Amino acid sequence: MTDVAERRLAGHPNKLPRPKGELEALEKAWELPQGWRIISAVNNTVIGYFYVGAALLFFLLAGILALLMRLQLAVPSNTFLSQETYNQIFTMHGTVMMFLFAVPVVEAMGVLLLPQMLGARDLPFPRLSAFAFWAYFVGGLIFFATLFFDLAPSGGWFMYPPLTSTQYSPGMGADFWLLGIGFIEISAIAGAVELIVGVLRTRAPGMTLDRMPMFAWTMLIFAGMIVFAFPAVILATMLLELERAFGWPFFIPQKGGDALLWQHLFWFFGHPEVYIIFLPAAGMVSMIVPTMARTPLAGYRLIVVALIATGFFSFGLWVHHIFTTGIPAMSLGFFSAASMAVAIPSGIQVYSWIATIAAGRLRWSTPSLFVLGFLFIFTLGGLTGVMVAMVPFDWQAHDTYFIVAHLHYVLVGGMVFPLFAAFYYWAPAFSRRALSERFGKATFWLMFTGFNVAFFPMHISGLMGMPRRVYTYPEVMEWGVLNMISTVGAFLFAAGVLVFLIDLVRNLRPTVTEPIGNVWNASSLEWMHNHVYGPRSVPLVESRDPLWDQPGLSEESKAGRHYLPGTVTGVRETIVTSPIEAVPQALLRLPGYGWTPILAAVFTAGFFMLLTVKATALALLSGMLAVVAILIWMWESDPKPLPRAEIGHGIKVPTYVSGSLSHSWWAMVVLLLVAGSLYLAYVFSYLYLWTVSPQVWPKPAQSPALSWPIIAALLLAASSGLILWAGRTLPANFRNRLAFCVLIGSAIVALVGGLAIEVFAQWRMGIRPDADAHAAMIYMASFLQLELTLALVVMAGFAIARSIAGLLNRRRRVVYDNLGLLWHYTVLQGLFGLLLVHGFPRLVG
């Protein structure tokens, strides 16, 4: 922080008494819609409640499916479920738990907790949070409902082809998985963008990176991992759906494809997914342990280092899920080594928690019990993880119940127990009543005992040779007793969840105005006085444990002595601060409640689901309505610049910023990282299939003449140049406005033309996407380019419309800046694609 900033931030930012009517104006700006219209709310607290509630609902539904499976497996040769029904149920159990519970619930906790924890009034894109939630909820409900219409997928939660190809899964079940999960992943990415920008740009003044709560660090890394991991599975779902719908043979060996490509892409996402789930849970534990031990977290800096290292190392582990697929011995060695290396940063975290507990005096509350349960179960899961990281052992245990035991010890231990600790810990911050300690302890002991009774015997049944995913087993196998014990354990676990639900009904009274408050004497900001607008005034943070080191902070904030004690512009606002030092940089005006996010989500879900059932016309209509809703939403998202606003300490900040100061610039940069990751996954797939089937790659003479890609490349480069030129003529008067529109229109023509020429060049050579894997890969490059091009056409039209309406000019230029960023990225991607598709066959031909 600069000296000037330090002087400015000394003492209280604002004086008392506060002007009359200031608090009322703040409350009016943050007023919530009443009655059933509450579903149009976009505030993080309300959306957070919806989000957590929906995720819990899916947890219960997937849990019921687990109980049905355990009933079926309780005794040998059971006929309680048919084979197909069992297959659908175990597929849905895994899918719902991973995609509709585990990831969404941690995003939900982020949406609910982070603004309060960071001292912000809300996240920077409240409507995006609302969109992400409704897309997930509507899409998830439709996906789950497929079970009741015999339309559910049955190929296992990781959907390996060829089992999920049209040949072996001819119905619509696999399509529902591919399009439904692909859609829900997009919602997860939307949430991740929100969380990254929120953590980096909306922290309270003074909350430098080294003062940031550990949960915020974990959510930042969690969201960053989503950005790099999820695109791989999105690409995989696109490839498989294109193969199923149009016969593009990415996974068909007879045509040069390879089923193992799916496994690589899936697990490149799937292994980081484990840490994506675990890291936020570890963040929750890092918040709970210091409070319960009544001492600061030991090794804060080392934990941050360990979190970042874990995040990275987790991307080098994916092959340990496919050790048995015939990969060369040395490659197995690399992944085995990386799998063991990740134990170091994970161990740092565990030792830090133990050190914190040892340094303080642990309070024996329900959250503490769940944390200790987590340490016990997760450590056991980690140990079996090291076992299966050893290749020879994995060959023996692969696809047995040993793996089922291991993954549940890791996931339930590493995520569900911390989550329940979090529910009991944070309930008083959002409820008029705390949850019951008596019920909580009963919940813990039932869940802890039930879990170990259910899953520990699976290690043994696995070592005895019981394979995964079998719907029954013969009596002669002697697995019956162990399975019966597992079933009893599963019901004990469920009884624990039932007690928790009773506790929720009896005691949870969610509120946006008067929660019971800091019953644990915790140190972080979410325990200050709380309202729908967050704190009355945004606190000046001077410590890592502000409520311990800054006595009276909550009262001062409530009295309005800190930053932004009211609303300067009459609408919802929060302070934008610098990413590292958290110095105030701007005042961000936030949108109020509205219907566009929910409508956009419903119509987007409609587009995907109608496409799945092959109602193409209706799907297109739904898609267009979604675009219209998004455009209406966006139209209001770039408010006109106002004079600088004073937020306290005499600091005046701009009310409109562009470029890298703007929160939307950061969001677009994150989005570009997502697009780049997706494209890298494509490049990997292209090269991977070449190593498998070089014979289907064409000789240079069979490729289109070089003049075609050169023309396409020139057009793409010209479109970028036109966009840059348009930036220099940003409208200041009518003449400029006309020039701007003409330049943007010409850029669209050049961009679309470049893509069209590439497709035409391939087509005229007689190359068809269903011919072989190489041809499919060529058209896939154009397909990926088409997606971005369509988005740019809409965005460009939007920019033209805003310039005509006089809402886009040299000062009010965020729409243009974001358009430019995506445009130049798209052109670079297109140029690289041309180089790959036309250059690589010539290089190796």
Place this chain on the structure above:
Amino acid sequence: MSPARPRVRPLVDLLRLFVPPGIWFAQFTTVYLAEALMCTPPVARPGALIWTGAAATLTALAALIAFAFMQGRRADRIERTGAAFLHDAALWLALLSGLAVIWTAFPFAVLPTCTPPAG
């Protein structure tokens, strides 16, 4: 004369944190892809694999040492608490990434190249 203040470029400063693990990931990807390419029919040059692995490992270690050295030179000019924290964290990550680089290279020392898995 007081030392010059470093330029504040938040995105670059944040990304600097990811350089050491990024170097590990680059080495990891290189050796994995090298084996995938050099042990399969289109390329099939097993002899070059060991040299590629050694070169990637040494380059990665050199890059990490250079990074740590440059961070050390920047340390004198950092006054801000957030930036100082990032600087220290980056150095720790360089150490951890160095261990990971050596660990990843370990299979080169003990396993034969281009052999199918046993069993």
